[in-house]
Amino acid sequence: VLRRIMRRGMRHAHLLGARDPLMHRLVPVLVAEMGGAFPELRRAEASIVEWLKLEETNFRRTLERGLRLLDEETRTLPAGGALPGETAFRLYDTFGFPLDLTQDALRAQGRAVDTAGFEAAMERQRAEARRHWKGSGEASVEALWFDLRERLGGTEFLGYATEEADARVLAIVVDGAEVRRAEAGATIGFVVNQTPFYGESGGQIGDTGRATGEHCRLRVTDTLKKLGDLWVHRAVVEEGTLEVGTALHLEVEGERRAALRRAHTATHLLHAALRRRLGDHVAQKGSLVAPDRLRFDFAQPRPPTAEDIAHVEAEVNFFLRRNEECAVRVMARDEAVEAGAMALFGEKYGDEVRVVTVGRDAGGRTYSMELCGGTHVGRAGDIALFKITGESAVASGVRRIEALTGEAALAHVADEERLLDEAAGLLKVPPGELPQRLRTMLDDRRRMEHELADLRRRLATGGGGTGEAGSRKVGTIAFTGRTIEGLPAKELRSAADALRKEMAEGGVVALVAVNDGKAALVVSVSDTLEGKIDAVALVRAGVAAVGGKGGGGRPDFAQGGGPDGDRADEALAAIEQAISEAVAA
Known part of the structure; x- marks a missing residue:
């Protein structure tokens, strides 16, 4: 509004x-x-x-x-x-x-x-x-979750305190329909009375792991949280038969959970660092927390500078080195907000909330305080390393930062060092001298490209000779037509203009450059032929000969191209024929 x-x-x-x-x-x-x-x-x-x-x-x-x-x-x-x-x-x-x-x-x-x-x-x-x-079937499945929630109640989540627990199967879903049992090989969703598995929410993706019963074994591939408190475990039945009522021992994949904790706590620190650097207008607009990888969308009208990004990354790593405690408290929502806790984008909160705090700044104030239901490290140092890998725009006024933590960040840095060493080895300089060597090489390349372009132009114009060498008469009009291998299309115009100026009485110049099998054409017409010869009509005749369409410009200069560079000579012949017809008209 x-x-x-x-x-x-x-x-x-x-x-x-x-x-x-x-x-x-x-x-x-x-x-x-x-x-x-x-x-x-x-x-x-x-x-x-x-x-x-x-x-x-x-x-x-x-x-x-x-x-x-x-x-x-x-x-x-x-x-x-x-x-x-x-x-x-x-x-x-x-x-x-x-x-x-x-x-x-x-x-x-x-x-x-x-x-x-x-x-x-x-x-x-x-x-x-x-x-x-x-038509996607989602509507009927969503209706099923409502029915299960009403009939079975919510799932008790135990995952803050433990990564394994015993539970009883309350429901099994296959292909969107509730069933009583599932055989080996089936892909299912199942609901239990209690679980240590974290269900996807707050940007953090769901846990994976294993579930074993007396007569079955399952691989849990994802965990979803439906309707606020109904946990749905996606799984593959690897052995045996799973039935409603089966007792299961649930085990979260510990290393993956640890990587998720690292990424989630790092997301909180990133949010705080962005607000300190860019201003309090920074607010979370979305996030993804994956194992040792995170994506954070935030409100920001202008792109952060490279210095901003470097500062934010350094500040997060500063708190990791200090290894301060990541504390979690359960408190009344109003009390948490009064204390300055920030709410996460898109989340709904009850009267009691979990408040996650990390670190203190130089003034002794809490560095990061957010309402969050996710899983977190015990101390900031557990994250090990935070590395920003990308920054981009996702919408008007919304920026995105992508980053790595823990083992993924260490592997990324190792890969970058390996590539740096490889590049330094190829150029036979120490890594610290790479930027200057590359600048020198780029300067040399630009100079050589300029010299090469100048040489090609001189070759195209007959080595810089004078007079009408290489031209012939088409009726009463002087015409020069040439095919030039390897001349960049952007150099064609200057070459054509140079050739036309060499014509003492004026005339028409047509050049075809062939690069990678494709043809680029230009036609330049002297002012003295205004009203008699139209460059656009000539270039279109040539373009058609090399399999192209159209071509455009002005009566004195036009350009176009086509995919068939092997027919360059036919293009020149077509242009010459068009001149002949114009003279005869």
Whole structure:
């Protein structure tokens, strides 16, 4: 709703002639007026300004694109005619142009929108989405989880204190249907009364491990948490028969769980480090916690600099070296929020919550404090190493950091060192001298490429000779046509212009460069032939001969290309024929 209100104001600013973002300039006035009642406005003033500026910049692009399409559509309508609902929906669906803005824009023209048609188009899209969802079988499976939860109650999770436990099978699901038993080889989902397996939630993926009974053995491949407290274990029955009521001994894969703990605690430290470096506007927008690997999406209007990323990585590793305790407390939600704990994106919390704290800063304040139901290391040093491997954009105002921890981070660093040593060995320099050696090599390459291009141009123009050497008459017009192997396409124009200037009385130059079996063509025509010879028509004749289509430019210069470089001579012949026909016309 807030965005719609802002966008309406932005559109009116646009109508009044504002061409640059301006709404962010109102923020200081708002803060001065309301900051006393809402102190968070003062704390976040800089980030609010940044976000508003980004929002208006992005919306202006949407607005200009949408208004162009709207203008094109209304030209074909009768005076006062309503805009078809399908068109309004296309503006909304394809360009993100809201219906109310479309209505506002048309109101000034005395037009309306066929809202019934818009709603019908919207409903068709929803129905199609529902059809695909139901067709996938997910709807019936989800209904089954509701039924099981109502009938069996929730699963007791024991995984904070232990990685193995005894349990009893309460339900077995195969291919979306509840069954009483499953034989060896079956892929199943099963529900037990209690489990040490962590079910995927809060970004942390589910545990894997083993389940054994008196007459069966299962490999647990994933664990899901449904409806808040129903744990579903995905598994393969490797031996025997599993039946409802079977007693099982459940064992979590310990090394994998340890790797998940490392990645999850590192995610908390990363979040805190980003907020310290970039500002309190940084907020989690999504995450993935996998064994010794994490992905963290966060609100940030501008790309972090390389220095920002290096600083964040160093700060996280600083806390790992200090090896401070990762403490977990259960407390009332209101008390946790009052203490400054941050909530994770997309999570729902009860009246009691787990609060995970890690480290203290130089001022003695808690470094990281978050509400979290995931599993964590006992001390920060257990993570061993934190290594950022990538930073990118995932949406407007949302950035993503990918990182490794523990053994995966150590392996990554070892691989990078090996590659560095290999590169240094190839260039016969110590690793520390690699950057300077590469800069020197790149400078040498650019110089040689320039010299080679100059040599090719001189070869293409006959070694720099003068006069009309190599040209012939087509009717009354001088024509030079050449095929040049290996001349880059970008060098063709300068070569053609040089050849044309050598023609004392003017004429036509056609060059075909063949690279990797493909042909690039240019045609240059003297000003003296304006109105008689059209370079575009000539180049299209040549392009057709080498299997291409089109070709374009101006009457005095045109270019094109085709896939069949072996027919370069045919292209020149076709151009010469086109000149002959133009002369005879």
